[in-house]
Amino acid sequence: MADLLIHNANILTQNPQQPTADSFAITNGKIVAVGSNEKILALQQSNTKIIDAKGKTVLPGFIDAHIHIWKVGNLKTFLLDLRGVSSITEMQDKLSDFIKRNPGNGWIQARGFNEANMKEQRLPTKKDLDKVTTERPLYIIRTCAHIGIANSKAIELSHVHAQTHIPPGGEMRLDNDGKPNGIFTETALGVITNNIPPYSSDDYALMIKAAEEELLSYGITAATDPAVMPDLLECYHQLERENKLRIRVNALPIRVPDGSEYILPVPSILHSDKLDVNIVKFFADGGLSGMTAAMNKPYKDSTSMGVLRLTEPFFYPLALEAASRGFGIATHAIGDKAIDVVLNVYEKIRAQYNDIILRIEHLGLPSSIHLQKMKALNIHCVSQSIFLKELGKNFAMYLEDERLHRTYPYRSVLDAGINLALSSDAPVVKDFNPFTGIKAAIFRKDNDGNTLGADEKISLQEAICAYTMGSAKANGSEAFNGSIEVGKKADFILLNKKLGSLITQEEDIYVTSTYINGEEVYKRIN
Known part of the structure; x- marks a missing residue:
């Protein structure tokens, strides 16, 4: 009658009609019953898998x-991650090292700097990036992705100059000499990024x-x-x-x-x-x-x-x-x-x-x-x-x-x-x-x-x-996820502890298992 039973749990269902429960049952990837341990365990058959949550909290999967998603993965694959750099000098050193590890003539891209956390308390400019390289196009993206900085080579290859048309809703900032200083915001980002190989x-x-x-x-x-x-x-x-x-x-x-x-x-x-x-x-x-x-x-x-x-x-x-x-x-x-x-x-x-x-x-x-x-x-x-x-x-x-x-x-x-x-x-x-x-x-x-x-x-x-x-x-997906209730997909997570009504800022809370359609897709290895 059930493929999987979760019991002895502190289930915070997020269903206002049944806010808490002890157990729930899953069949063919969907939740078929939610309730007390006694009620749910009665659905057990010879081939039913049973998970004892040992009183710990179970939640619907986070959404x-x-x-x-792809940009999170991009920083794990192709881009240099600049999040956490504390100065323009540190940023330049990271970029120089990245270029040495990635030889060739192609574009160098990085993301994540935040001038509020940098000693200089200012945005980098074209001049700062030119100290890293003038031979290869270099383009770095602020952590918010609404501001980008290009070096001279990137600006040259993009055929950008002071009279370049900027779409409405963007800025190309200029230096004292009236030439682009390398800083582009909002829709103006495209005058550079449209020239980077896709x-x-x-x-x-x-x-x-x-x-x-x-x-x-x-x-x-x-x-x-x-x-x-x-x-x-x-x-x-x-x-x-x-x-x-x-x-x-x-x-x-x-x-x-x-x-x-x-x-x-x-x-x-x-x-x-x-x-x-x-x-x-x-x-x-x-x-x-x-x-x-x-x-x-x-x-x-x-x-x-x-x-x-x-x-x-x-x-x-x-x-x-x-x-x-x-x-x-x-x-x-x-x-x-x-x-x-x-x-x-x-x-x-x-x-x-x-x-x-x-x-x-x-x-x-x-x-x-x-x-x-x-x-x-x-x-x-x-x-x-x-x-x-x-x-x-x-x-x-x-x-x-x-x-x-x-x-x-x-x-x-x-x-x-x-x-x-x-x-x-x-x-x-x-x-x-x-x-x-x-x-x-x-x-x-x-x-x-x-x-x-x-x-x-x-x-x-x-x-x-x-x-x-x-x-x-x-x-618009509330009909099939977001809560642990009958008829919804069995997307849920097991935590390392039982949550009270209050937590502290320092409290160590983490996911031990993640399930989608009733199948375990992640298990924490301690």
Whole structure:
């Protein structure tokens, strides 16, 4: 009657109709019963496998609703990882060593620097990269991926000069001599990246495979890749056809690529066991940690108000076209000015399409009026509490106290009745363990121990729900994952201990086993 029974467990189901249970049963990869030990053990047959959880906590598999899967893998395969460098000199040394280990004439790419954590407290420039090499094109990406730096050779090969046309919503910064200083932001990134040889399908498959093992080790059974170009989308389709995807993937095709004014077509909707394509992605602004998120007033000690990448007249028809074909809409919007634009367009979309998914990705600085409107329009908030920990130092540099302490306001989001989905946006951050993100939502401390917005803390249960059922709702997959309940796919994780209603910031919590469709796909080796 059952293939697998989990019993003697502290099951936090994330099903509000049955919040806790002791046991559950699985048949053919689906959950068929949830309840007491006595009830579930009665379903045992001679060939039933039984797992004694020994009182430890079992959760639904985590769903990271916004993580760049292939980019996580790219840093494990092709790119140099610059996350954690503490100075431009250290960065230059790492790049020089990487070039020695990768001889030839091709492009050198790296990602992950954060000027807030570097001694010089500034962005690198073309001159800094030219000290590493002027013979090979070199391009490095800030941790947020909204700012890139190119050396002279990369600029030369890209045929970029001071008069180069920059698409709306981007910046090419100039030096005192009027020539490009190597810094490109937002849509301007494409004037460089469009000249870098593209990855092959096999390259993408290698990156995805490299990322999946780490995802599974953190108990992430489903993930949303939130900016998928056509070549990557085809790779996901191919992996699904060949049954090579280990996790469930929700791929969000992008409509307006960086550095181009060309509009990508709306693809076909797909729903399968391991791959969903049902939401398209837009970018309304940049990143808060690099001062490119679009604001209604300048950043602290600056005249900059960020970069607005979408206007309503441009955005609305593209979103409407996707909605008319049954797609949901997910839009990156961090600053309040960008949120204004997105909500105005979403209001028009919702008036015509009542049932499609509408998401705002990140939602860094919403006002109370924004939150009221999101609730009225049934808009999901897909956000990253881990930013508070890893990027909080940047936020403190660029925001005065009033805005700093209402950044990523999760208490306000939940109190407004908005569905909250937590995620990581890795590799923007290095640590994408959901428990790190859960602790960040609970304690709201940066890496230096400073608290950002104490009034916006949420509870352990609220944070777990946001990483499971909240993310499932934002993906439109709540009918089959996000909770441990009858009829859903048997995606779940076993933890190393029993969770109480409260945890400490230092508490060691980790996943010991990860299951998808009732099959163990990861087991921790101590």
